[in-house]
Amino acid sequence: MKIKIEYFGIPRQRVGVASESYEFDGEETGIHDILRAVADKHPAFQQHCMDGETINKHMVVNLNGNQFFQSQDGVTRDGDALLILSMDAGG
Amino acid sequence: MSTPNGYHQQYLEVDVTTGNTKYHRLSTKLLKQTIGGSGLGTQLLIDHQAWKYDPLSAEASIVFAFSPLVGSPLTTSAKFAVVSRSPLTGRINDSLASSTFAIAGKRTGNDALLIKGRAASPSVLVINEDKVELQPADQLWGLSAEEAEEKLRKQFAKDYSFAVIGPGGEQLVRYATISHSGRHAGRGGSGAILGSKNIKALAVRGKKRTGWHNTEALIAQARDLSKRSFGPATEKYRELGTxxxxxxFNRLNCLPTRNFQRGSFENVVQLSPEAMNVARDKMKTSCAACTIGCTHVYSVAVDGKASRARIEYENLFALGPLCEVSDQQTVLQASQLCDYYGLDTISTGGTIAFAMECAEKGFLDEPWLNFGDGDALLKAIHLIGQNKGLGKKLAKGSRALANELGKNTIAFAPQVKGLELPGYEPRALQTMALGFAVGSRGADHNRSGAYEVDFSEDVDRRNAGTSQARLAVETEDKAAIMDSLILCKFLRGVFEDYFAECVLLLNLITGWTLESKDLIATAKTIVDAKKQFNILSGWSPEEDTLPERMLTSALEDDEQASLNRETLEALVKAYNLERGWDEAGFLQTTSTGV
Incomplete structure (x- = not known):
């Protein structure tokens, strides 16, 4: 299965690209596993956006522009887009 | 009873018609009930019956309110609130800004300055510890706030600080700002109130300091807070700005575009800070006493001359996508022009975008005023700032323009209670839709942080339920405390336990022994007071709504982003009950003494 990751705000600054694709085996992949894969590929993401094995509390993920996930319990399927962004809005 | 630390326990009333001054004592009970800033300013306006008067009349009052934290080593604490009845909305208005004006103003020995009357000619109101006087400002009239402030700095001693209006305030533009070292008390038109009083600037200085109850612990807390303010919670603001x-917002279809017809903008990338950082020189600045440094200033050449423009999200949204203008140079220039004239960028962009749609639909005979036309945008801003031609109509805001045009154009005027909506599409962020509808000063992202709820896993942002009312109330209560203490809202992500940490800071300064629950009760008192002011000024429940178009049609580019009147009314009713008001939104009791 193929997932598109889109980065916004600090995650984009650290990763250095606006988006990239990841491929995983199986029909479903947990958000936690996707974040692990991103962190493995991008050490700066691990350092600035993760808190150990989980995304830090100042970041949030969103699936396909719809549901937000802070618990990282969500599941993705082929063709999904996972957005990773800085938490706070305001301005 | 002795004066609590952090306060002078008095405020100064100045009548600029007569030059008379009066010092009023503030009771400890009232200070505990209102803290300072917005809370204190609102209560003083109620005491002075400011709801009775046309905001631009001589009888109207305007309050500059400081806070117990001003002058302390706490990061972002050099802030003050300007509170009045708004000439744009007719309801309560509180706008905040950061600068040394807060510190110098408080050192005059006052917790607030209340100004009423009308000077006979353009004047500078000079306030220090032992003297209050009016000085001629004829040489300053017509200058931008920045130009006027520069002249004042040369004219006055170094320890003076200034609050200044630009030409927009002089021309009584209903959304004119008050400026301080380039920062603005931006929303609701407080600049027009000073303009109506013939006050070009306030100049303040003093040496009166207020003590701190526990200096050692306060400094330790200040160090810790500063350290945390450099952490990941504020990284986005430091690196990219708002x-x-x-x-x-563009990706989530909640970036208001083309006068709130769409939630995304095709050419958004070139306006982004990511693109500007590549294309332009940039410098970062901070407000006085701030460690975060969220202000990003970009180079912009105007008529061949190099200059700089401050950029915030709200400037970009209102002067870019909302008017469908995508040229980076034009949007920076438009933002710079708003600074020059002293205009609130949100209301400026909102009113122009509305006028563009009216022109497009044939309701307004201004064929040059087209969406996407950067030159038209710049021309319209000049007309507003100079109060000429079409600018005379635009200077009164989108609601007044709609009322003048008729033909139900009010259905798509982007305002609540007369205040133009900031850059959060309410159909795509429906807890925020509630926050906008019930906001005491109108559609407002600074008094309601309900968008935080929409950006969480707790809710479906495009399908609001009444349980979200409680969450909206919580964000509003937090904002009420932030705006009264006063601390910058960008610190909110730094706090682990918001009310506990805020009350600790207040106790360390004042010596009080308040608890979190006391601060939550204070927040409710402050929100109640604002509601009370509005009720006294003529508020009716019908005002707590959104423009009709937002309740009858989905976003063009996101059919899931749809909200109807029944849903919003249910949300508002749930909010009112959560606040302890009746279903319609009237107070059951009042603690404001009126």
Whole structure:
């Protein structure tokens, strides 16, 4: 299965690209596993956006522009887009 | 009873018609009930019956309110609130800004300055510890706030600080700002109130300091807070500024575009800070006493001359996508022009975008005023700032323009209670839709942080339920405390336990022994007071709504982003009950003494 990751705000600054694709085996992949894969590929993401094995509390993920996930319990399927962004809005 | 630390326990009333001054004592009970800033300012306006008067009349009052934290070593604490009845909305208005004006103003020995009357000619109101006087400002009239402030700095001693209006305030533009070292008390038109009083600037200085109850612990807390303010909670603001929201909001279809017809903008990328950082020189600045440094200033050449423009998300959204203008240079220039004239960028962009749609639909005979036309945008801003031609109509805001045009154009005027909506599409962020509808000063992202709820896993942001009312109340209560203490809202992500940490800071300064629950009760008292002011000024429940178009049609580019009147009314009713008011939104009791 193929997932598109889109980065916004600090995650984009650290990763250095606006988006990239990841491929995983199986029909479903947990958000936690996707974040692990991103962190493995991008050490700066691990350092600035993760808190150990989980995304830090100042970041949030969103699936396909719809549901937000802070618990990282969500599941993705082929063709999904996972957005990773800085938490706070305001301005 | 002795004066609590952090306060002078008095405020100064100045009548600029007569030059008379009066010092009023503030009771400890009232200070505990209102803290300072917005809370204190609102209560003083109620005491002076400011709801009775046309905001631009001589009888109207305007309050500059400081806070117990001003002058302390706490990061972001050099802030003050300007509170009045708004000439744009007719309801309560509180706008905040950061600068040394807060510190110098408080050192005059006052917790607030209340100004009423009308000077006979353009004047500078000079306030220090032992003297209050009016000085001629004829040489300053017509200058931008920045130009006027520069002249004042040369004219006055170094320890003076200034609050200044630009030409927009002089021309009584209903959304004119008050400026301080380039920062603005921006929303609701407080600049027009000073303009109506013939006050070009306030000049303040003093040496009166207020003590701190526990200096050692306060300094330790200040160090810790500063250290945390450099952490990940504020990284986005430091690195990209608030403009970082632009691409996120666009992706989520909540970036208001083409006068709130769409939630995304095709050419958004070139306006993003990510693109500007590559294309332009940039410098970062901070407000006085702030460690975060969220202000990003970009180079912009105007008529061949190099200059700089401050960019925030709200400037970008209102002067870019909302008017469908995508040229980076033009949007920076438009933002710079708003600074020059002293205009609130949100209301400026909102009113122009509305006028563009009216022109497009044939309701307004201004064929040059087209969406996407950068030159038209710049021309319209000049007309507003100079109060000429079409600018005379635009200077009164979108609601007044709609009322003048008729033909139900009010259905798509982007305002609540007369205040133009900031850059959060309410159909795509429906807890925020509630926050906008019930906001005491109108559609407002600074008094309600309900968008935080929409950006969480707790809710479906495009399908609001009444349980979200409680969450909206919580964000509003937090904002009420932030705006009264006063601390910058960008610190909110730094706090682990918001009310506990805020009350600790207040106790360390004052010596009080308040608890979190006391601060939550204070927040409710402050929100109640604002509601009370509005009720006294003529508020009716019908005002707590959104423009008709937002309740009858989905976003063009996101059919899931749809909200109807029944849903919003249910949300508002749930909010009112959560607040302890009746279903319609009237107070059951009042603690404001009126």
């Amino acid at each position: 403009a970082a929201n632009l691409l996120v």
